[in-house]
Amino acid sequence: YDQRVIYERQQSQEEITAEHEGEFMQSILSCLADGILDQDEYINLKILAKQKGISDARAQQLIDEMRNNVALKNKGGNNPLL
Secondary structure, three states: OHHHHHHHHHHHHHHHHHHHHHHHHHHHHHHHHHOOOOHHHHHHHHHHHHHOOOOHHHHHHHHHHHHHHHHHHHHHHOOOOO
16 A cells, blocks of 8 residues: 555656646747747756756756757748847
8 A cells, every 4th residue: 555655646746747848848948949949048047947847957958958959940041040
């Protein structure tokens, strides 16, 4: 019984973490909508990450991944900002 409770709590925490990271990635995409992540947007993302319980390293990893994804998506679009 105790192991099941631990598993359910762990599963809930993993779901919460996934939800928070999903919300954080949506915020990153919003900031990158113009192709630029300026200093104010970056600082706001770092604050949001802390509020969501996302570590600095993980937040930076997600920012870099989303930045690369947007850059690859826009590569054929002649976007000089990327």
